[in-house]
Ligand SMILES: [Zn+2]
């Protein structure tokens with residue numbers, strides 16, 4: 001699989017000279033499967049550019065939503081394939097509240113908040129709330145395992161495995177929240193154990209707390225610890241705070257490298273940046289997954 005980042009920012013888009021290096025668009029990650037088919041993780045403002053690429057294809061597009069917060073759905077009206085006649089778009093939400101979440105996705109296109117109404121779109125939307133794992137296994141030959149996020153309003157993480165290579169997408173997750181846990185730390189370690197690539201919410205520094213405790217995001221330091229305890233291959237820090245400048249993220253990267261020197265895992269740790277591409281492949285004869293980042 002090839003993972004490409006189109007939006008890496010959390011909470012709200014943050015364009016400008018201070019964020020030009022890592023990017024200002026909100027959450028959207030593209031996974032190109034070995035079949036050439038596509039998975040799209042979340043529909044933040046980054047999905048606009050991705051849509052221009054996917055509009056060149058005619059295969060069904062599979063969109064997996066983590067949850068319905070604004071920064072994860074607001075790019076959807078600008079996603080070019082929704083304007084293509086009969087283009088099949090499967091929208092998956094693996095939440096109890098999946099139907100309400102999908103309503104939110106389309107309610108933003110009600111004629112008052114956006115000029116084009118969802119009901120007038122010529123594409124063929126197929127919304128799915130249940131049985132995601134079975135359906136994607138049958139249609140795409142991948143294994144998807146979900147896990148409940150610790151986040152106000154709820155949400156879901158996805159672990160995707162294709163031919164032995166694994167990527168986990170865990171955004172908007174608070175590892176140590178003041179509210180009732182959906183998944184405790186040990187459960188996260190088990191769920192993520194040995195994944196090749198972990199994309200995890202790393203929005204806050206210690207300076208952002210305590211007043212943002214309970215807002216649904218993790219400390220950078222906690223995420224490094226989790227990646228180490230779960231022995232992941234590559235940690236990708238994601239959902240950067242809109243106020244985190246490029247210079248500050250460069251500092252985080254320096255701290256990452258220091259951390260790696262004294263820990264066995266993760267083997268590599270990077271701050272997600274728009275345009276970053278990670279290619280994952282499992283050697284046919286077994287052995288470690290090959291990971292190339294550029
Ligand atoms: Zn978010």
Ligand SMILES: [Zn+2]
Pocket residue numbers: 067069151172216
């Ligand atoms: Zn959220």
